[in-house]
Each structure stands twice: as C-alpha cells, then as structure tokens.
Amino acid sequence: MSALFANKLSQFDESGVLSTLLNNLDGMVFRYRNDALSSMELVSAGCQKITGYAADHALYLSRLSYERLCHADDLDKMRELIREALEHQLPYELEYRILHANGESRWLWERGVGVYNASGRLEAVEGLISDITARKKADQVTLEVERRYRSIVENAIEGIFQSTPQGYISVNPALVRIYGYGSPQQMMAELKQIDTQLYVEAGRRQQFMQLMEQQGSVTNFESRVYRKDRSIIWISENARTVYDEAGKIMFYEGTVEDITERKLYEAEIEHRASHDMLTGLPNRALLYERLQQGIMQAQHHNERLALAFLDIDQFKYINDSLGHQAGDQLLQIMSERLLACMRDSDTVARLGGDEFVLILNYHADADELDSVMQRIRSSVSQPCRIEGRELTVTCSIGISIYPGDGDQADVLLKNADAAMYKAKELGRDNYQYYAGVLTPAVADRLDLMNKLRIAIEARQLALHYQPKIDLLSGRIHSAEALIRWQHPAQGMISPADFIPLAEETGLIMPIGEWVIHTACAQAMQWLMLGHQPIRIAVNISPRQLHHGDLAQIVKTALDETGLPPSLLELEITESMMMHNMETSIATLHQLKAMGVYLSVDDFGTGYASLSYLKKFPVDCLKIDQSFVRDIAIDRDDAAIVKAIISLGHILNLSVIAEGVESLEQASFLQQNACDCAQGYYFGRPVSNEAFTLLLDTPAKLTDKDLNKAGLKQEQPQSASPAKPQTHSRESLY
Numbered sequence: 001m002s003a004l005f006a007n008k009l010s011q012f013d014e015s016g017v018l019s020t021l022l023n024n025l026d027g028m029v030f031r032y033r034n035d036a037l038s039s040m041e042l043v044s045a046g047c048q049k050i051t052g053y054a055a056d057h058a059l060y061l062s063r064l065s066y067e068r069l070c071h072a073d074d075l076d077k078m079r080e081l082i083r084e085a086l087e088h089q090l091p092y093e094l095e096y097r098i099l100h101a102n103g104e105s106r107w108l109w110e111r112g113v114g115v116y117n118a119s120g121r122l123e124a125v126e127g128l129i130s131d132i133t134a135r136k137k138a139d140q141v142t143l144e145v146e147r148r149y150r151s152i153v154e155n156a157i158e159g160i161f162q163s164t165p166q167g168y169i170s171v172n173p174a175l176v177r178i179y180g181y182g183s184p185q186q187m188m189a190e191l192k193q194i195d196t197q198l199y200v201e202a203g204r205r206q207q208f209m210q211l212m213e214q215q216g217s218v219t220n221f222e223s224r225v226y227r228k229d230r231s232i233i234w235i236s237e238n239a240r241t242v243y244d245e246a247g248k249i250m251f252y253e254g255t256v257e258d259i260t261e262r263k264l265y266e267a268e269i270e271h272r273a274s275h276d277m278l279t280g281l282p283n284r285a286l287l288y289e290r291l292q293q294g295i296m297q298a299q300h301h302n303e304r305l306a307l308a309f310l311d312i313d314q315f316k317y318i319n320d321s322l323g324h325q326a327g328d329q330l331l332q333i334m335s336e337r338l339l340a341c342m343r344d345s346d347t348v349a350r351l352g353g354d355e356f357v358l359i360l361n362y363h364a365d366a367d368e369l370d371s372v373m374q375r376i377r378s379s380v381s382q383p384c385r386i387e388g389r390e391l392t393v394t395c396s397i398g399i400s401i402y403p404g405d406g407d408q409a410d411v412l413l414k415n416a417d418a419a420m421y422k423a424k425e426l427g428r429d430n431y432q433y434y435a436g437v438l439t440p441a442v443a444d445r446l447d448l449m450n451k452l453r454i455a456i457e458a459r460q461l462a463l464h465y466q467p468k469i470d471l472l473s474g475r476i477h478s479a480e481a482l483i484r485w486q487h488p489a490q491g492m493i494s495p496a497d498f499i500p501l502a503e504e505t506g507l508i509m510p511i512g513e514w515v516i517h518t519a520c521a522q523a524m525q526w527l528m529l530g531h532q533p534i535r536i537a538v539n540i541s542p543r544q545l546h547h548g549d550l551a552q553i554v555k556t557a558l559d560e561t562g563l564p565p566s567l568l569e570l571e572i573t574e575s576m577m578m579h580n581m582e583t584s585i586a587t588l589h590q591l592k593a594m595g596v597y598l599s600v601d602d603f604g605t606g607y608a609s610l611s612y613l614k615k616f617p618v619d620c621l622k623i624d625q626s627f628v629r630d631i632a633i634d635r636d637d638a639a640i641v642k643a644i645i646s647l648g649h650i651l652n653l654s655v656i657a658e659g660v661e662s663l664e665q666a667s668f669l670q671q672n673a674c675d676c677a678q679g680y681y682f683g684r685p686v687s688n689e690a691f692t693l694l695l696d697t698p699a700k701l702t703d704k705d706l707n708k709a710g711l712k713q714e715q716p717q718s719a720s721p722a723k724p725q726t727h728s729r730e731s732l733y
C-alpha cells in the first residue's frame with residue numbers, strides 16, 4: 001500500500017482494522033471532497049484490480065482524473081445522475097464502462113452517497129465501485145438468447161401461444177395470421193372467450209384444459225376453430241403446462257398448426273372410399289355402415305326402419321341402345337330425384353348398376369311409407385332429357401322393415417331384394433313389401449342365387465360329357481359339354497334349374513367363360529392322350545352372345561389350351577340368333593373366321609326360316625328332342641324331322657338329332673340320312689373320367705345293333721365310311 005493511501009486511511013482508522021477491511025473488499029471504496037477538483041481523500045487497494053492503476057497514482061488525486069477512464073458515451077449520463085442524486089441528498093447507483101489499464105473495456109457498478117454538514121451543504125462523496133463485467137457479459141448472452149428466441153417465435157410458421165384459463169398472454173405473428181387477426185395485440189384484446197369465440201365444438205376448450213391438468217401436455221389436439229371472419233379451419237395443437245415453483249399452473253404454452261388442407265385431403269380420400277364416383281351417393285360399404293347404425297338406433301328407441309331396394313326398369317335397354325354415357329346421365333338424374341324425395345336423415349345409396357338402396361327412418365305408420373314410395377315412383381317416372389331425347393323410365397321397389405323382416409343388415413337387404421324381384425315379376429313399375437311376397441318359391445330362388453355366387457370358387461361346378469354319334473360309322477364323333485353343379489348339401493342341381501337364374505343375374509358370364517375354358521382344356525387333353533380328335537360342343541347362353549365379348553373369350557380359351565378351333569363347337573339356340581340379329585351375325589362371323597364350328601341348338605322350336613338361316617355362318621342344325629321323341633309313332637313329328645334333315649342338307653349343313661332314346665328312333669334317323677345323333681340310347685352325360693373310358697372302348701352303337709335294325713353294313717374299321725348322302729360332310733380339321 002502506498003504511503004499516501006495509508007496516511008489517508010489512518011485518519012479514519014487509527015487501529016488499522018478499517019483499512020484492512022476496505023482493502024480486502026472485492027471492489028474499490030472511495031471518498032472525494034466537494035471542492036473544485038473533487039480531490040480524492042480515499043481510494044482503497046481494489047482500485048488496482050478494477051482499473052489496473054495503483055490507488056495512489058497521480059491519476060487519483062482527483063475524481064476528475066478518474067473520470068477520464070470512463071467511456072465517453074457513459075460519462076454525461078453518469079455525471080448527470082450523480083449530480084441530481086446529490087442535489088436531492090439521495091444515494092445513487094449507476095453502471096458505466098471504463099478503459100482498464102490493459103486496454104480492455106470493463107463494466108463497473110458504483111454506489112455513492114453525499115456527506116453533508118449540519119447546514120446541509122455537500123462536503124464529500126463516498127461510495128463503492130465493483131467490477132460487474134462478468135455479470136454484464138452474462139446479461140448480454142441472456143439478451144442474445146432472448147433475442148434469438150424471440151426471432152424464432154416471431155418468424156415461426158407455426159402459431160405459438162401462451163395462455164391462461166383467462167385468455168392469451170402472448171401470441172406470435174403466425175398464430176395471428178392463422179386466426180385471421182391484424183396484430184397480436186388486436187387478437188389478444190378481441191379473443192377473450194376462447195371456448196366460445198374460437199372452438200367450433202362446444203366444450204373443446206374445457207377438454208383441452210382438462211387434459212393439460214391431468215397430463216401436463218397435449219399432442220396433436222385436433223379441433224375445428226373459427227377465424228376472425230367466422231370461416232372455419234382445422235388446427236392441431238401441441239401444448240404443455242408451465243408450473244411455478246410451488247407447482248401451481250402459471251400458464252399453458254404451445255404451438256398451433258393449420259391442418260385444414262390435410263383434413264380436406266383426408267376427407268376427400270374417405271369420401272372416395274365410401275361414395276359412388278358417378279352419383280356421389282354412399283356406396284355399398286357406407287350403406288352397410290349406415291344400415292347397421294340405423295338398426296342400432298331403431299333398436300335403442302324401439303322404432304322401425306325401412307329399407308327399399310330400387311331398380312330402374314328399362315335401364316339395361318337404355319344403356320345398350322343409347323350407350324353408357326346416356327346410361328350414366330340417367331343414373332345421375334335418378335339419384336338427384338331420389339335424394340329430393342327423401343329427408344336429410346334418410347340415406348340414398350347406389351349399389352352399382354341401376355340398383356339403389358334407400359334407408360328410411362320410419363317413425364309413423366305404413367301410410368307414411370306408402371306416400372314416400374308413391375312420391376319416388378312418380379318422381380322417377382317424370383320424363384327426362386338425355387342427349388336431346390326425352391326418356392321416361394319406371395322403377396321397381398322392394399321394401400323390408402326392421403325388425404319384422406330381419407334384424408341384421410344382410411337379411412334386410414336380401415329381403416328387400418326379394419321384394420323388389422317380386423315387384424319385377426308383377427310387371428315392374430310398382431313396389432312390394434317383403435312381408436307377403438316371400439313365397440317358398442321366391443325364398444328358394446334367392447337361396448339358390450346366393451349359393452350360385454360362390455359355386456365357381458368353391459369348385460362345385462363340373463362338366464359332364466355326352467357323346468354325339470356319327471350315324472354312319474356308329475362311332476363317337478364329338479361330345480356335348482353339359483354343366484353340373486354338385487352342391488355339398490343339396491346334391492346335384494340340374495342346369496335347367498340354375499342356368500336360367502345365372503342368365504338372369506348375369507352370373508352366366510363368369511360361369512360361361514369357365515365352361516368354355518374347361519371344355520377346351522378337356523378336349524385338348526383327349527387329343528394329347530392319343531384319342532381320335534373329339535370335337536367338344538359348348539352351350540352358349542343369350543347374354544354371352546349379346547353382351548359379352550364372346551369372340552375374345554373363345555380366342556383366349558383356344559390360345560391358352562392350344563385346342564385347334566375346329567375342335568370347338570358352340571351351340572346357339574335359334575331364338576337367340578333371331579334376337580338382336582345384327583350383333584349375333586357379327587359375332588358368329590368373328591367366331592367362324594377363327595375356325596370354330598357353329599350349330600343351331602333346339603332347331604325347330606323357334607322362328608328360324610330358310611332365308612334367315614342363310615345369313616348365319618352356321619355348320620350344323622340340331623333337331624330339338626321334342627320332335628325326336630315321337631318320330632317312331634307320330635307321323636307329323638316324323639315329317640318335321642325329315643323336313644329339317646332335308647333343309648339342312650339343302651343348305652349344306654350337317655344335321656344332328658338330340659334326345660334319341662331308342663333303337664327305333666336311331667334307325668329312323670339313320671334311314672333318313674341324319675348325320676349324327678345324341679341321346680340316352682347312345683350314352684348319358686358322364687364325367688370326364690367316364691367319358692375317357694368310353695373313348696377307349698368300342699362305340700355303344702355296335703355293328704350288331706345296327707345290323708339288328710337293318711341299318712349297318714359291316715365295314716372294316718380302317719376303311720373310311722361310305723358317303724350315302726349327297727350333302728358334304730366336313731372333316732374335323
């Protein structure tokens with residue numbers, strides 16, 4: 001310590017205790033007089049550390065000298081503050097920067113107080129100065145962190161908020177934008193009742209606060225909210241509760257994301273999955289859901305529910321004759337009309353095609369339902385303009401009612417469908433209630449239809465084969481494939497029972513395709529096994545000829561199985577060919593061009609005439625079994641059969657008779673130059689295994705048989721049969 005400083009101190013502290021204390025202080029104690037130079041009376045040793053200069057340095061002979069170390073920017077403020085405090089006899093406190101002897105800038109904190117005499121005049125100023133550089137730096141860092149934080153908050157794309165149960169305490173510009181306000185201040189001032197002003201769903205804010213209280217946070221809390229202009233958007237909130245030291249909730253803070261676009265997209269995807277694209281109506285999946293809900297509700301309230309199955313009567317005709325676009329337009333018009341007839345709480349769904357299903361919440365009596373059905377019928381049958389034409393259609397409706405007609409969605413639908421079918425049977429353009437229409441016949445039919453739907457996949461269908469015999473050689477010449485349905489519970493079901501149903505429901509398309517493919521594969525197998533070439537005949541139904549792509553299906557089957565086209569025969573009834581003649585002729589020409597063999601089935605039962613027959617590229621006439629049955633005893637039938645044989649030969653067609661059950665019938669046909677015959681007499685339809693065995697064994701129509709009837713001349717096996725008739729007989733290839 002310098003001599004000067006020690007001297008000064010000793011004036012105050014004779015014992016030295018005070019000077020030791022002051023010099024050990026982590027700061028610098030000072031006292032200067034209130035004279036012209038502000039002469040220093042006391043500066044403690046801390047001066048060295050704080051300023052880098054020794055306390056008794058000439059510099060400190062006056063306060064003014066000390067002030068030269070001060071940062072120019074802080075000096076005036078410092079002086080002014082001290083002057084004002086002293087003038088009012090108050091202590092002062094200030095912070096300023098100085099230049100340390102080592103060239104560094106330091107922050108100092110100074111606290112001073114004036115010393116006044118009895119008359120109140122300022123005698124001296126004394127005080128303490130400490131180095132607060134470290135704290136200032138820390139403050140700076142804190143400030144920087146805060147600045148950065150603020151910048152993140154201000155510039156975030158997500159909305160950020162702090163709120164209390166009473167309202168917002170801070171919000172960022174993004175949130176202000178999301179909620180459509182002008183500024184954070186405006187938003188916080190106007191949006192006071194968050195629960196009612198913001199959330200669309202009542203009680204949503206309470207749920208938010210409850211979760212915050214229970215879990216301390218919420219994640220992806222999705223809600224619909226009102227913007228300032230009352231438009232509605234979807235938001236997702238993530239927030240946490242901030243507690244004070246005592247564990248009391250101070251506020252909630254969190255982020256808000258506008259998820260409206262995502263929600264709209266999700267809604268669109270959901271809509272597509274549950275609605276029909278053409279009409280926008282609920283589809284089958286949504287119908288089931290609504291129906292199940294409706295049933296539950298009706299059950300709960302002990303009410304009834306009506307389900308109406310509606311089918312547009314002439315739709316197929318319009319679709320076929322005017323084209324799909326016209327059909328689509330008609331369906332759109334119909335769906336709008338149906339919607340207009342229903343209440344908002346009811347459902348109109350489209351199952352596909354021209355089938356609509358309506359769910360009616362049905363509170364009142366049957367009259368109410370009747371009047372709705374009348375309204376629907378009259379609305380559907382109003383004329384509509386499609387592609388410049390005026391069209392009028394009608395509809396058939398079947399109605400089932402919960403709980404009387406079923407308490408399961410499936411059952412109600414099935415029963416409404418049955419009732420609709422009844423309405424169709426009763427001449428269309430009417431509606432029928434299920435109760436009362438379910439005759440055993442209808443029930444059986446529905447049952448059969450449902451079973452048939454799964455028959456192919458369940459491998460319950462099989463083909464049996466019936467031989468067709470060449471009457472000249474007595475040998476198997478070809479085979480007719482006849483479908484068999486082996487039902488696990490019901491046993492063998494006759495095609496006569498299910499083929500018409502399959503035709504009506506459209507199931508004939510997959511079934512028919514399966515038959516063609518299986519028959520081709522079988523004939524090819526026989527060929528591969530080394531048997532003589534056996535032509536396989538397949539029955540074609542009207543829908544296959546008129547609505548499917550028969551030529552393509554046949555081509556695919558031939559390509560896939562490798563069967564030569566000439567070994568495939570298609571049997572088409574004459575009535576089928578007469579209907580929709582132009583399409584029929586075109587399809588038959590396509591098939592003929594491929595090399596497929598074509599026969600007219602059930603010949604003689606339709607309206608075929610010579611002139612028509614000439615137009616069709618057919619190879620063979622098949623005389624219907626109703627004429628064959630009595631040829632031996634009925635002269636008329638015998639005459640008809642003879643005439644058909646002649647007619648066929650005149651047209652250069654082969655002729656076959658079906659339903660041949662006796663030797664007499666076979667003899668008659670042979671005598672009258674019929675080329676082939678088929679019937680129980682020669683062989684019943686049998687399984688493929690049995691038919692393969694048949695091919696290995698001699699023909700049933702043995703030489704002995706034919707000789708007995710005086711028909712057959714013995715002929716060597718290898719020799720080709722003589723041609724007794726004048727008409728040509730095509731070769732198998």
Ligand SMILES: Nc1nc2c(ncn2[C@@H]2O[C@@H]3COP(=O)(O)O[C@H]4[C@@H](O)[C@H](n5cnc6c(=O)[nH]c(N)nc65)O[C@@H]4COP(=O)(O)O[C@H]3[C@H]2O)c(=O)[nH]1
Nearest residue numbers: 482483495496499515539540541659660661679680681685
């Ligand atoms: N009384 C008597 N009947 C005989 C005799 N010989 C054969 N039949 C039977 O007469 C039917 C001949 O077939 P269809 O006239 O085409 O009549 C067929 C045909 O229209 C249809 N069908 C059968 N299989 C198919 C198929 O795969 N596709 C299509 N679309 N229809 C088929 O079902 C009808 C009935 O078939 P099936 O019950 O197999 O009955 C067969 C056959 O078993 C006989 O000597 N006497």
